Amino acid sequence: MSIRDWPAAERPREKLLEHGARALSDAELLAIFLRTGVAGVSAVDLARQLLLDFGSLRALLEATQPDFSRRMGLGPAKYAQLQAVLEMSRRHLAERLRRESALESPQAVRDYLKARLRHEPHEVFACLFLDSKHRVLAFEVLFHGSIDGASVYPRQVVKRALAHNAAALILTHNHPSGVAEPSQADQLLTKRLQEALALVDVRVLDHFIVGDGEPLSLAERGLM
Structure with missing residues (x-):
């Protein structure tokens, strides 16, 4: 029928x-x-x-x-339509986030990071750069591959923060396994980046891990 x-x-x-x-x-x-x-x-x-x-x-x-x-x-036409829909969704979430303070819109931050990172088949590390009022300046993927102390370079994160004239930032990376629980390496990396960015007066507000469910906040867990 x-x-x-x-x-x-x-x-x-x-x-x-x-x-x-x-x-x-x-x-x-x-x-x-x-x-x-x-x-x-x-x-x-x-x-x-x-x-x-x-x-x-x-x-x-x-x-x-x-x-x-x-x-x-x-077919290819449907695939192109689907990719256009997904990209419109990501851009809509980005615009919504830019209109508001990241600290006052924690769900908007989670929704945006989930849309950007959940589909990645491998681990990627990114930063959400913020101004002094915690409004979004830019989102950048900085590193690919296994996220640990050896693969994420604090100097590069500091360099990009200065390039954007950021006053603060939010760190994020994904766990392709879908399990967002933070590892010891995640916590050690967060501490290293906090210390490096503090030298140039840039605050690390949070570190979100993106898995299958809602992105996990290390700040809410009391791990930073």
Whole structure:
């Protein structure tokens, strides 16, 4: 049966307009993105099958272009549309964060860092550079690979902080395993960077670790 033949209250688009996007399942949201199904398969049923094939909505969103495009009902055009949607989301979160103080909008910081780092297949280390009122100046990925004391160079972090004329910053890195618990190396690195940046009067406000759930704050844990 075509979605057009469903009761209006059960159609994903009408349901979204009536109750908001949060009321929809992953399959219903994906069906709206797909717009149409394939021969004999509705957009919702196709969305359900794709979620089963990929294992989760996150896995689908983070799929490579070749893996994405060889699935039923998908292709390069859909992949390009999806990447555009994801980038618009990241830019929206960045604009929202720039309008507010990072310290007064901790959820906005978490949402932005999660959007930027959660999909990375390998560890990356980045900084959110802030002005004296803790408004965002820039976000930069500075290092790739295993994050430990040997792979993150305080001198480079200090150099970039001075280049942005930052008064403060927020450190962040991801754990591709999905487990955001801080390691001993994470804590030692944070301390080294705090000490190095203090020499040029730049405050380290927090260090967020991005995993599968909400980014973990070392400051909230009392670890810095």
